[in-house]
Amino acid sequence: EPEVTQTPSHQVTQMGQEVILRCVPISNHLYFYWYRQILGQKVEFLVSFYNNEISEKSEIFDDQFSVERPDGSNFTLKIRSTKLEDSAMYFCASSDQWRGSKNIQYFGAGTRLSVL
C-alpha cells in the first residue's frame, strides 16, 4: 500500500540552527501539506502546496518557514533559525484530486523535532 515517508524520524538541533525535514508523498498525489503537533496538543495546519506553489498557509507559518519540492518526489519543510517553541512532531501529508477520495489526507509517521 502506498504511503507517505518522512525522514528523519527524530531530529535534534540547537536553537538558531536551520533544519530541513523531508517527505516523500504518495506518488500520484498532487496536494501536499505540513502539520505540526506540539506534545500532548492537537494537530495544527502549517501549509498546503499545489502545482509548485503554496496554496494556503496558517499564521504559524511565518518567514522562518519555507517549503520546496526540489524534484519530482521530495517535499521539504525548512525552518531557518529554530526556536525552542518549534519543538514538535511535524507531519507531512498528501492527497489526490479525484472526487472519490477528495481531501483525504494521508499522513506520514512524522518527524520529532527537538530544539535544545
Added chain:
Amino acid sequence: AQKVTQAQTEISVVEKEDVTLDCVYETRDTTYYLFWYKQPPSGELVFLIRRNSFDEQNEISGRYSWNFQKSTSSFNFTITASQVVDSAVYFCALSEGETSGSRLTFGEGTQLTVNP
C-alpha cells in the same frame, strides 16, 4: 471560521464495552468534509473515515460506526466491543469547501484507553 470540538479529553473503558467519541463542528460553508483519524501510541495518524456534508447516512465498518447529524453539527464515532488495540488518541477533523487541497482543522483529540 471552522472549529472542531471534542469535549471528551480522556475515556477509559474495559474491553468489550461499547464507547462513543463525540465530535461537534462549526462551519459557515454548506459544503464540507468530516474526518476521523486514529493516532496510536506509535504516533502516526491513520485515516479512518471521510463524510461529505451532503451525505448524512450513517456508516458502519466492522466494529466502527459513525453517526453524522447536521441538525446538531455532530459527527460521533462508536466502537463496538472495544479491544485493547483500540487504545489511541482519536481526532475528528473538518475541511471546508468543494476544492481539493483544503486544510484540515483538527479537534483536541480524545485519548481512549481500553483496559483488559
